[in-house]
Structure formats: structure tokens, C-alpha cells
Amino acid sequence: MSELELRQTTVEASASHAVIRRRGRMPRAGTLVSGAFVLFLVAATVAPALIATQDPNQIAPGDAFSAPSTAHWFGTDESGRDIYSRVVAGTGTSLLIGVTATAIGLALGLVLGVLASFGGRIADFGVSRLVEVLFAFPGLLLALLVIVVYGPGPVTATIAVGLSTAPGYARIIRGQLVSIRSSQYVEAARVLGRTPGRILGRHVLPNALIPLFVLATLGIGQAIVWASALSYLGLGAQPPAAEWGAMLAAGRTYLATAWWMTVFPGLMIVGTTIATTVLGRAMTRRGRSGR
Amino acid sequence: MTDAAEPALGPSLTPVLDVAALRVAFGATEVVRGVDLTILPGECVAIVGESGSGKSVTARALLGMAGADSRTSSERLVVAGQELGAANERTWRGVRGARAGLILQDALVSLDPLRPVGREIDDPLRIHRRMSPAERRTRVLELLAEVGMPDPVLAAGRRSGELSGGLRQRALIASAIALDPPLLIADEPTTALDVTVQARILALIAGIRERGTGALLISHDLAVVARLADRVLVMRDGEIIEQGSAQEVLEDPRERYTKALIAAVPADSPRGARLSSPESGIIAAPSAAPVAMSVRTPSSPAGTGAPLLTIDHVTKTFPVPGGRFTAVDDVSLSLRRGETLGLVGESGSGKTTVARLALALTRPDHGTVLLDGQEWSALDERRRRPARHRIGAIYQDPLSSFDPRWNVRRILADAAAGGRPDARTPSTGELLDQVGLAASVADRRPLNLSGGQRQRVSIARALAASPDVLICDEPVSALDVTIQAQILDLLDELQRERGLALLFISHDLGVVRHMADHVAVMRAGRVVETGDAERVFVRPEHPYTAQLVADAPRL
Numbered sequence: 001m002s003e004l005e006l007r008q009t010t011v012e013a014s015a016s017h018a019v020i021r022r023r024g025r026m027p028r029a030g031t032l033v034s035g036a037f038v039l040f041l042v043a044a045t046v047a048p049a050l051i052a053t054q055d056p057n058q059i060a061p062g063d064a065f066s067a068p069s070t071a072h073w074f075g076t077d078e079s080g081r082d083i084y085s086r087v088v089a090g091t092g093t094s095l096l097i098g099v100t101a102t103a104i105g106l107a108l109g110l111v112l113g114v115l116a117s118f119g120g121r122i123a124d125f126g127v128s129r130l131v132e133v134l135f136a137f138p139g140l141l142l143a144l145l146v147i148v149v150y151g152p153g154p155v156t157a158t159i160a161v162g163l164s165t166a167p168g169y170a171r172i173i174r175g176q177l178v179s180i181r182s183s184q185y186v187e188a189a190r191v192l193g194r195t196p197g198r199i200l201g202r203h204v205l206p207n208a209l210i211p212l213f214v215l216a217t218l219g220i221g222q223a224i225v226w227a228s229a230l231s232y233l234g235l236g237a238q239p240p241a242a243e244w245g246a247m248l249a250a251g252r253t254y255l256a257t258a259w260w261m262t263v264f265p266g267l268m269i270v271g272t273t274i275a276t277t278v279l280g281r282a283m284t285r286r287g288r289s290g291r
Numbered sequence: 292m293t294d295a296a297e298p299a300l301g302p303s304l305t306p307v308l309d310v311a312a313l314r315v316a317f318g319a320t321e322v323v324r325g326v327d328l329t330i331l332p333g334e335c336v337a338i339v340g341e342s343g344s345g346k347s348v349t350a351r352a353l354l355g356m357a358g359a360d361s362r363t364s365s366e367r368l369v370v371a372g373q374e375l376g377a378a379n380e381r382t383w384r385g386v387r388g389a390r391a392g393l394i395l396q397d398a399l400v401s402l403d404p405l406r407p408v409g410r411e412i413d414d415p416l417r418i419h420r421r422m423s424p425a426e427r428r429t430r431v432l433e434l435l436a437e438v439g440m441p442d443p444v445l446a447a448g449r450r451s452g453e454l455s456g457g458l459r460q461r462a463l464i465a466s467a468i469a470l471d472p473p474l475l476i477a478d479e480p481t482t483a484l485d486v487t488v489q490a491r492i493l494a495l496i497a498g499i500r501e502r503g504t505g506a507l508l509i510s511h512d513l514a515v516v517a518r519l520a521d522r523v524l525v526m527r528d529g530e531i532i533e534q535g536s537a538q539e540v541l542e543d544p545r546e547r548y549t550k551a552l553i554a555a556v557p558a559d560s561p562r563g564a565r566l567s568s569p570e571s572g573i574i575a576a577p578s579a580a581p582v583a584m585s586v587r588t589p590s591s592p593a594g595t596g597a598p599l600l601t602i603d604h605v606t607k608t609f610p611v612p613g614g615r616f617t618a619v620d621d622v623s624l625s626l627r628r629g630e631t632l633g634l635v636g637e638s639g640s641g642k643t644t645v646a647r648l649a650l651a652l653t654r655p656d657h658g659t660v661l662l663d664g665q666e667w668s669a670l671d672e673r674r675r676r677p678a679r680h681r682i683g684a685i686y687q688d689p690l691s692s693f694d695p696r697w698n699v700r701r702i703l704a705d706a707a708a709g710g711r712p713d714a715r716t717p718s719t720g721e722l723l724d725q726v727g728l729a730a731s732v733a734d735r736r737p738l739n740l741s742g743g744q745r746q747r748v749s750i751a752r753a754l755a756a757s758p759d760v761l762i763c764d765e766p767v768s769a770l771d772v773t774i775q776a777q778i779l780d781l782l783d784e785l786q787r788e789r790g791l792a793l794l795f796i797s798h799d800l801g802v803v804r805h806m807a808d809h810v811a812v813m814r815a816g817r818v819v820e821t822g823d824a825e826r827v828f829v830r831p832e833h834p835y836t837a838q839l840v841a842d843a844p845r846l
Contacts, residue, residue, distance in 0.1 A: 184692040191650055192706055192756060193679030202705075203694050210696075 031282040034275035041272060044091035054082050056089035056242045065258045075260035077250065083260060086242040087268050093243045094272070097158045097236070098224035102216050104162025105223070109169025110212075116170070117177035127170065134167040140226060147235045154243070157236035161226045165219060172215065176208040217280035221273035228269050244269050304331050307473040307505035308353065308391075311367040315345070315352045315529075317360055323349050324529040330505040332473065335497075337508040337520035337537070339552065341771040342742075345529040346509045350478050353507070354391055355383035371473040388415040392467030394460075394496075396479035401463055402451035408462040409435075409447025415469045434465040438495055456638070457488035461495070468499060475499060478509040485637035485798055490842035493518055511771055513556055514801070514844035517541050525549045555776035557805035562824065566776030566805070597664060598625035599792045600649060600682070600760050605658035605668075607644055618644040620816035621658070624794075626760065629786065631793040633807025633824060635800060635839070641816040642796045646764045649794060650684055651675055663759070683753035687765035689745040693737045699723075699748050700733040706755035722751040726781060743774035750781065760792045767802060779806060800843040804828050812836045 027035075044051050053073070060080030068075045074083035116127035134142065143160035150156045180186060181204060189199045224244075230236035231245030239246055244265040251261030308330040315323035323345045330336050338346045352363050353370065355378060368376045371390035375382065387393070395401045402411050409431050416427045435443035438461040451459050460480065467475060477496060481489040497519060500506050510516050516523055516537065523540040525533040525548065533546040544550045555566050602624040608615040619641045626632045636642050647653045648660055651668055660668035662681060686692045693702055703719045720730050726747040737745050746766060753761055763782065767775040779802065786793060797803050803810060807824040812833065820833040831837040 184686060184688070185694045187652060188684070188686070188692040188752075190652060191679065191682075191684045192752075193676045195676065206696060207694065 027282060030278050034278040034282075037271060037275040038279060041091050041095060041275075044088045045095050048088050048092060052082075052085035052088040054085050056086040057081065057240060065254070067258075068260055074264040075258065077247075077258070077261050078254065083247075083264050086247060087244070087264055089242040090244050090247060090265070091268070093154065093237055093241065094224050094227065094245075094269075095220075097154060097161070097227040098220045098272075101158045101161035101165065101223040101227060102219045104159060105165030105169050105219065106212065106216055108163065108166035109171075109173050112166065112170035113173025113177060116174040117181065124174075128174070131167045131170050134164075135171075139164040140229060143226060143230060144235070147230065152235040152238070154231075154237045154241075157227055157230045160230065161223050164226070165223060169212075169215070169219075173208065173212065176211065177204060180204050180207050211284075214280055214283045217276055217283060221276040221280075224272055224276075225269060305372060306331050306369070307371050308507065309367060309369040310353065310365060313349065313352060313365040313368065314363070315348050315357045316362045317358070322529050323352065326526075326529075326531055328507075328524070328531075330474065330507055332505050333500060333503045334522070335500050335506040335508055335520050336522045336524065337510060337516040338524045338526050338531075339510060339513060339516055340526035341511060341552075341773055344526045346526045347478055349526070350393075350476050350507065350509050353476060354387050354393060355380070356387075385419075388467075388472065389419045389470045390472050391474040391476060392470070392472040394464055394467050394475065394477040394480045396482050402459065402466075404450060404452050407448050407450055408454065408459075408466075411451075412447075412462065412466040412469055415466060419470055430469070431465075434469055435462070437468075438462070438465045439491070440465070455488075456484055457491065460484060460488075460492055464492070464495060464499075468504070472504070474505045474507065476507045476509070479511070480508070481515060482510070482512065486800060486839055486842045486844075487637065489515070489844070493844070512844070513541065513553060513772065518844045525552070552773060555772045557776065557779060557801045562805065562808065564805075565780055567773065567780050596628055598627050598661075599663055600624075600626040600794065601661040601664075602645065602649065603659050603661065605645075605648055605655040605660060607641075607648060607653065607655050617816050619648065619655075622813075622816075622818050623658075624811055624818070624821070626792045626794055628759070628792050629790040630809065631786065631795050631807045633803035633810040634794060634796045634813060635798065635803050635810060636813035637798060639815075640813040642798075642813055643764055645813070646684070646762050646794065646796055649760075649762055650682060651679075680756035681758055682760045682762065683756060683758035684762045684764065685746070685749045685753050685766050687768055689742075689749035690737055692749060693745075695736075695738070698734055698736050699740075702737070702748065702752055703733070703755055706752040717755060717757075722755055725754060725785070726751045727777075741774075742770050743777060746770065746774075746778050747781070750778075750785070754785065754789075757789075758791070760794065762794045762796075764796045765798070766795075768797060768799060775802070782806070800828070800839060801845065812839065 040051075048056075058081065060076070063072070063076050063080035064078055066072055066076045066080075072082050072084065074087060076082055077086070112127050112131065116124045116131075119127070137145075142164035143157070146160035146163055147156055150159075186199055186203055189203055194202075227236055228243075228245030228248065231243050232249045234246075234249060237243035237246050239250060247265040248262050248269075251258065251265070254261055306329045308328060310326065310328040313323055313326040313328070314321060326345075326349055328336065328349075338349060340346045348357055348361075351357050352361075353368070355363075355375065357363050365376055368374070370386055373386065373390060375386060378386070402408060412431045412434055413427050416422055416430055420427075422430065431447055432443045435446055440446045440458060440461050446454070446458065446462070451462065454462065464480075475496075480496065481492050484492060493515065496506065496508075500519075506519075508516065508519055520537045522534065523537045524531045525540065525544075525546065527548055533540060533544065533549050540549060541553060544553060551567075557566055602622060605619060605622050606617065607619040608617045610616075622641075622645060624632060624634075624645070634642050634645060644653070648655055648668065651660065651670075651672075655668055659666070662678065665678075667675070667678075697705070700719050703722050707716045707719075707722065719733050723730055723732055728744060728747050728751070732740065732744065732748070737748060740748065761782075766782070767778050770778060782793065782795075783806070785791060793806070795803065795806050797806075804824060810820075810822065810824045810827045811818045812820045812827065812835065814835050820827060820831065820836045822832075827836060828840055831840055
């Protein structure tokens with residue numbers, strides 16, 4: 001028996017070879033750098049005091065507008081506050097807004113998506129049209145609308161960003177669920193006499209939700225950019241809070257003389273977005289070859 | 292090359308393809324190991340072998356397309372008079388299309404879905420020839436007419452997705468011969484097509500060859516090869532292990548491997564005869580116990596007693612823009628214990644809808660389906676569910692019928708858990724053993740198994756619930772002929788052991804003829820002919836059946 005089995009596998013060995021090779025491959029350099037950067041961000045969120053060089057809100061009027069140096073790595077702002085320490089202090093706020101907003105968007109998207117794919121034809125029609133209408137507005141405009149109604153502040157900004165990302169997630173989740181529900185393995189489960197509840201819990205939801213986590217990683221970067229944009233417009237976190245978008249707005253007045261006030265918070269936003277996106281993509285690739 | 296095998300064109304002709312010691316390696320693995328190959332004008336040479344034998348890679352290497360990670364070397368590689376041993380990508384681009392045309396298996400993926408096929412055929416003309424747009428347009432229409440496209444003007448404006456499989460393949464062939472290349476490489480050109488369409492495409496390729504084009508045919512289908520090739524090369528593990536004229540190789544093979552390949556073709560071997568050959572020791576059969584040829588246990592004659600599954604005047608329609616499409620039109624079939632009912636027809640004839648009706652996955656508009664004399668289709672799902680274990684299914688593509696997150700153990704355990712209440716739940720090990728798989732397979736995922744192993748797992752899953760009826764929808768059409776033989780033998784064996792009733796759906800007449808006791812031929816939703824399998828194939832009554840039988844390629 002085992003001998004026969006062995007022969008059979010040798011015939012097909014060449015086919016499975018490619019799969020194994022792809023799986024065993026080392027992560028790319030970009031993935032490693034991004035991973036290191038995200039680790040730094042997490043550290044800055046959990047223990048900002050350990051990474052910052054001084055108190056982010058400590059004023060030193062004598063040191064105002066000093067260029068980057070060994071004492072102040074990223075320079076100082078108009079009140080002599082250390083930009084590096086403020087960037088580190090702002091990490092927590094920005095990440096929290098990004099993660100929470102994404103979670104809100106996903107949760108809402110999930111509700112809408114499940115409703116559309118399981119609620120029958122009328123629910124599907126209703127949700128799909130609603131999502132299309134929401135899609136017609138630029139996301140930021142939708143967020144602004146929420147802020148106009150509920151007033152500025154970090155909490156409303158988070159909710160606003162979450163709400164405006166929800167339609168995108170809803171559409172993707174609906175598509176996932178619809179395709180899985182019509183997949184052959186769900187049909188196979190029906191042939192085996194499984195109840196709809198069991199099929200949903202064992203096949204449909206797990207297979208739909210796992211790719212969603214990857215999607216969420218990609219979404220965090222976008223949410224951070226949007227939250228920063230709102231703060232920049234003065235609608236999110238308010239000064240003197242150390243938040244990247246708010247810091248950008250504060251430094252804008254001095255752009256000609258003190259470039260470091262805007263460049264470093266800006267770099268953090270860009271860096272975080274790129275790092276989370278690269279990681280999200282790496283996870284997508286892994287997921288694809290691993291399945 | 293063997294002189295005897297050369298066609299009557301004379302030895303003075305320059306070969307259109309002359310390759311010596313072709314080697315292709317991916318990393319440390321050499322997949323083509325020293326292939327010699329010569330093709331004369333007007334000659335058709337076929338390479339046959341199982342998947343993974345290196346035949347497709349060989350074909351691609353001849354066009355400099357073996358792949359990005361590959362290393363190709365050869366002592367001599369001359370295509371239509373041009374030495375290409377050290378050719379760079381630029382030179383290759385000049386060769387492809389102009390000196391050698393390529394036809395692939397699936398025209399749907401080979402043609403750009405967003406462009407009209409006329410533009411696709413126009414591409415080689417535009418790139419390689421200096422012709423005015425008007426001249427090119429004329430030539431495109433000429434080519435489409437040449438490949439037998441009905442209404443070339445209309446077809447030129449269609450996108451590949453709007454054409455049927457056969458017409459798409461014609462369009463692809465038109466683009467391959469647009470520059471009239473001396474060499475045509477066809478890699479599984481008819482594998483995805485129905486028999487009648489296949490017959491026409493093969494005739495088309497034969498016609499192109501008549502004009503003096505040399506053809507290299509890559510196929511796993513020996514029947515196709517028998518119809519077209521002058522010479523046959525049998526490839527295994529990257530080497531040519533046997534070659535000669537088509538007649539020599541197919542009728543009097545020397546190598547055991549070739550013999551096993553030919554024996555695996557089910558076309559004319561009788562019902563119940565083993566296809567896979569354990570005694571040859573080359574292609575492993577799953578079961579160690581040799582089964583006597585052509586023996587049915589007399590104690591349980593097939594097709595006696597009351598029908599297990601009855602499909603009674605069933606009609607099923609689907610809404611389409613501007614009306615309803617009748618997929619199944621007043622079909623009646625019945626299936627008894629231990630019997631195999633073959634359901635034959637071309638794609639779109641309604642076979643799969645019949646399968647779905649039998650499995651009660653869809654409700655008939657009219658008529659009824661009975662299981663063991665009891666209402667089946669008319670029950671509501673809640674009442675039907677407890678009896679679902681009595682009827683199982685295996686599919687054409689087993690991989691997509693498994694939850695991608697689950698390994699084999701979980702798949703089988705899950706299936707066994709819902710079995711017959713009065714029966715003992717079989718263990719995963721027992722189930723794997725029944726279908727000839729090692730216990731070690733249990734912890735692997737279907738993705739990492741071969742096609743044959745996947746289909747075995749799929750059968751094990753279907754058996755886990757101890758069904759009385761098994762619906763097999765094209766269960767072997769995605770498999771190599773040798774693996775196909777093993778799966779067919781396995782189904783045969785299981786049927787004998789358990790008295791299973793099989794509804795066996797296939798477009799492959801050879802397979803159905805080998806498997807079925809009774810046959811129903813479907814066309815456009817209707818059953819045009821039913822009867823004893825031998826009778827239907829030997830003395831078809833309906834002209835459509837006769838046409839199908841005539842078109843089916845055989846050895």
C-alpha cells in the first residue's frame with residue numbers, strides 16, 4: 001500500500017514542488033523594514049516615555065525654532081517643544097484613531113454586508129443602493145458631514161473616518177459572502193445535509209473573515225491619513241495635543257523658516273501608511289500561497 | 292530520427308524544427324532532459340505523456356518561453372531555418388508568430404477578453420508585416436473564413452467571451468496561422484472542447500498540415516493523437532522513452548509505460564474491465580487485490596429491483612433576459628441499486644442541472660424526483676435533510692468542493708459525523724484506506740495533493756455517510772488518462788462492494804461506455820436516446836447519438 005502510494009506521489013511531486021518553494025521563501029527586505037517600523041510605533045504607543053527624549057509639552061522659549069541637532073533630533077517648534085518627543089507622543093493618538101476608525105468601518109461594513117447577502121433580495125437591493133449612494137461622495141466629505149453635525153474633536157473624527165470607510169468594506173464583505181455562499185464547498189456541505197446555521201458558522205464566516213483581517217491592515221494606513229487630514233483642518237485632535245495632523249497644521253505657518261516642524265510629522269504619516277500597507281500586502285501574499 | 296517514420300515528402304526537405312539535446316531546468320530540477328526532435332514540413336509529430344512529464348515545457352522552450360526561472364540549453368535548436376540556441380528575447384519575438392505559431396488549450400485565457408478577436412488576429416500582421424490597415428482587415432477576414440468561422444465579419448468584432456469554446460479556439464488558431472508560420476505548436480488544442488467541436492478543430496489542424504505546415508501536437512489524449520499524428524513521441528520524466536510512427540507506437544508499443552498509457556484509455560475496454568494495470572508496476576493501482584477482468588458478481592446483478600432514484604418528467608427553466616431558458620425539458624430517468632447510468636451530452640445540454648435536481652439542490656418546475664420510492668424533490672429542506680446521507684456527490688473539480696481551510700482529516704471527520712444513524716461512523720483511516728490513500732494524507736490539505744489524490748479524498752468524503760446513490764458529475768475529466776483509469780477502477784470496485792447506484796455524467800463517450808450499464812444521451816435539455824450502453828454505442832438510433840459516436844476520437 002505505502003509503496004503504491006509513494007509511486008503515486010512521485011509522479012505528481014513536480015507539481016507540488018513550486019508550492020513548497022514559494023512558501024519557504026524568506027520575507028522581503030521591505031517587509032522586514034516595515035515590520036521594524038511598526039514595532040517602533042507600537043513601542044511608542046505603549047511606552048512613549050521610554051522612547052521620547054523629553055516631555056512633549058515642555059516649553060522652552062529660549063530653544064524655539066532650533067533646527068535638528070543632537071539635542072533635538074527633529075528640531076523644536078515655536079514654543080521650543082521637542083518635535084521628536086511630540087511625534088513619539090502623537091503616535092498613540094494617531095494609531096488609536098487609525099485602528100478604532102478601521103474597526104468601526106469594518107464592524108459597520110460587516111453588518112451591512114451580512115444584511116445584504118443574507119437578508120433576501122430586498123435587503124440586498126436596499127443595502128447595495130445605499131452603499132452606492134455613499135460611494136458617490138468622496139470619503140472625506142462624508143467625514144466632514146459627520147463633524148458638522150456632531151462637532152470637532154478626536155472622538156467624532158474617529159467615528160467620522162470609520163463611517164466613511166464603511167461602504168467600501170460593506171461592498172467587499174458582501175462580495176465575499178455571496179461568492180462563498182455559491183461556492184462548491186458550501187454546496188457540498190448542503191449535499192451532506194448540513195443545516196444553514198452550521199454552514200454559516202463553519203464555512204461561510206471563517207472563510208470570509210480571515211481575508212478581512214488582511215484588508216483591515218491595509219485600511220489602517222488610510223484611516224490614519226484621513227484622521228490626520230481632519231486634524232490638519234482643525235476638526236480632529238485640538239492643539240496643544242501632540243497629534244501628527246495637528247502638528248502639520250501648526251507648522252504650516254512656519255514652513256519657510258522651520259521646515260522640520262512639518263516634514264517630520266508628515267514623514268511619520270507617510271511612513272506609517274507605507275509600513276502598514278506593505279505588511280498588509282505581505283499578509284495577503286502569504287494567505288494566498290498558504291491556502 | 293527514424294527514417295521509416297518519415298512521410299512520403301522525401302528526405303531532401305529541410306526540417307521546420309530541428310532540436311538536439313534540449314534541456315530545461317528550474318533551479319536544481321531538470322524537467323526536460325535531452326530531447327531530440329525533428330519535424331519536416333507537412334508532418335505532424337505528437338508528444339504524449341502525463342502531466343508533469345515535461346511535454347508542455349518542451350513546447351514552450353521551442354518558442355523561448357520556458358519561463359522566467361528556467362535555464363534552457365541545447366546542442367541545436369533550429370526553427371524554420373534559424374538557429375536559436377543563443378537567441379535573446381528580441382530575436383525570439385521575431386520568431387514567435389512568424390516562424391512558429393502557438394495554439395494553447397484554453398482560448399478564453401489566451402485571447403484578451405477586452406479586445407475583439409479581429410484585433411487579436413490583426414496583431415501579428417501589424418507587428419510583423421508592412422500592410423495597410425485595409426489589407427490587414429481583408430487578411431483577418433480571410434483567415435477567419437479559412438478556419439471555418441461562420442460569418443467572419445461579425446466574428447471579427449466579437450470579444451473572445453462572446454464566442455463559444457469551439458469558435459474561440461478557431462479564432463486562436465486563426466491568429467496562430469496569420470503569418471503562415473512553417474511550424475505550428477499545439478498544446479492540448481482540444482482538451483477543453485466537446486467531441487463534435489473537437490472533431491472539427493482536429494480536421495482544421497489536419498487541413499493546415501496538408502498545406503505543408505509542420506505541426507507539433509502536445510496532448511495527453513491518445514485518441515486525439517491517433518487521429519492526427521504521423522509520428523508519436525512518448526515522454527516521461529523529461530525524457531523521450533519511446534518513439535516511432537503513430538501506428539507503431541499506438542498499436543505495438545514496446546515500452547511498458549506506453550502500454551500502460553494505452554491500456555488506461557477506457558474507450559473500447561469492456562464494462563468492468565480494469566483500466567489501470569497493477570501488473571505492469573508502472574502506474575500504481577490503488578488496491579493491492581487484482582480484480583478479475585470483466586466480472587460482475589452474479590449474486591447481485593445490476594439494475595434489478597425497484598428504482599432507487601427516479602426522475603419523472605422533470606422540467607427546469609431559468610430566467611434569462613426576455614423569457615425563460617429551458618435547461619432540462621421533460622426528462623425521465625431511473626437508476627437501480629448496483630447500476631450505473633451514464634448521462635452523456637455536450638456542455639450546455641443540461642447534464643449538470645439534472646445532477647442538481649437529483650441532489651435536490653434545485654427544485655424542478657414540473658415533474659418530480661423520487662428517492663427509493665419516497666418524495667424527494669417535493670419535500671421541504673428541513674424534512675429532506677435527515678435523508679441526505681443517502682445520496683452523495685463527487686465533482687469535476689474536487690479542490691473547490693473542499694473548504695480551503697480544512698485538512699483531509701477534518702473534511703472526512705465532518706462528513707462521517709452526518710452519516711446514517713443506524714451505521715457505525717467510519718474512521719478517517721478506514722475511509723482513506725477504502726479509496727487507496729495512505730493514512731499520512733490525513734494531515735495534508737487538498738491544495739497540496741495531486742488531482743488524483745484530491746478526487747480520492749472527494750470519493751472518501753462521499754462514502755463517509757454510506758450513501759446508496761452517488762452522483763458523479765464529470766469526475767475524471769480533469770485528470771490524466773492513467774489517473775483517470777485508477778479513479779474509474781476505484782468507482783467500479785466500490786460499486787461492486789457496496790451495491791452503489793451511480794449516476795455518471797460525462798462528455799467523454801469512451802469513459803461512459805466503459806462505466807455505464809445504461810446510457811441516456813442529452814441534447815439541449817432533452818433526453819434524445821436511452822438504452823443499454825453497448826446497444827447505444829454500437830447501434831445508435833438517434834442521429835445525434837450517431838454523430839457523437841462518429842466524432843469521438845478513438846485509438
